[in-house]
Amino acid sequence: MTISTATDTKTELLEAAERLFAEHGIARSSLRAITREAGANVASVNYHFGSKEGLVRAVFARRLEPLNRERLALLDRCLESAKGKPELECVLRALVGPALLMMCDHEPGHRCFAELMGRAITAPETRVRSILLDEFREVKERFTEVLATILPHLSQEELFWRFHFMIGAMAHTVAGSFFVAKQSDGEVDTSDVEGMTLKLVNFLAAAMSAPSTNGPRKTRKRKK
Amino acid sequence: MTISTATDTKTELLEAAERLFAEHGIARSSLRAITREAGANVASVNYHFGSKEGLVRAVFARRLEPLNRERLALLDRCLESAKGKPELECVLRALVGPALLMMCDHEPGHRCFAELMGRAITAPETRVRSILLDEFREVKERFTEVLATILPHLSQEELFWRFHFMIGAMAHTVAGSFFVAKQSDGEVDTSDVEGMTLKLVNFLAAAMSAPSTNGPRKTRKRKK
């Protein structure tokens, strides 16, 4: 019923898989269900992707690479427009914007994948998580680097933690689109991407530029 | 080899289950593996819990109830010590402190459960998620209520979103203890609960008290 742009079986399988993975989880989505959803036969997954794991990898690879390229491109634009020291908000928007856009996209496949990605970061399946981490490594390094120059008052450890908290806020938001809508008994306006992005960036900018935690000087371990 | 305090089979099953659930996920943890780990026979789960789902519910119920009671008790203490308007940091610490303590507990069972809980919030299994949400409902309501009095400049919608972001940061932290340790090529000191809690509370306090997002007045949908 949906106007699918999928032309070949391979793409159809990828789209069916990301839909079912998002809805029921990877482990609970059988190849039978996926191929049925894609209108293909059970053997097609093994033909096109070698195995179920091959399919999983392909589902993630297809969307992650462009997403992270977009993030890096936006980061570069921040750096260009403001020589040397870019605006914190600009950098944060480059990090979370593309994911939120994907979560609110009109194409259902994008929305499904966003949800899938949001929760896969902490997924128990080591292999799945490592796919994400590999794809994310460059983004993490480059953004950390730039954030360190904008927030020079933060120690490396402090920055590491704040980055971690930030990823959590983003991932939970992206993962929870449907849950969110159900929780607030009013409805959540997922069409207002800009408003949502603004709220998240605003939240994170304040958090990231909080004064360093040096209050009750931590009991310093005497490292020789 | 671990000094288990479990005396009866039922408890032993619960502990084995939370260990395996945390490590491999619920769907990928078979009753066979769980009963083997617990040193019991395959039929024991069905005898004690009726089904695998019964076991899952029991695993969550056992730890969530005390955890959330602790949160509410700490919140009450914030309210008592400061008549009317408690400190933001105090309230945030009441929310995230107990979870972080659990994540860093010396008892492995607590740590496993923390990890499990952190990721179950966004789990695709509807039933699992609804267990968590049911247990969390009162906490969410009471904390939201108190936060609204501390941060009166926030609209209901804005507060809702910030609460959501906050839960994300907490959940990701609690879920990712092992992942975190591996990501930073240096080691992460999970023994320093207080330092971690301080960093998270500090981060969240700044984020929550950020000025409201009213910059580019959102395109107001004309609702008749």
Add this chain to the structure above:
DNA sequence: GTCTATAGGTGGATAGAC
């Protein structure tokens, strides 16, 4: 490339002895 049929394995649940 696409399909059917099936092999070979593992899952949750249960029956019935002890």
Add this chain to the structure above:
DNA sequence: GTCTATCCACCTATAGAC
């Protein structure tokens, strides 16, 4: 309450026809 043996539904993967 605990255990073994077993049922049967379902899974992934493959063989081989078309």
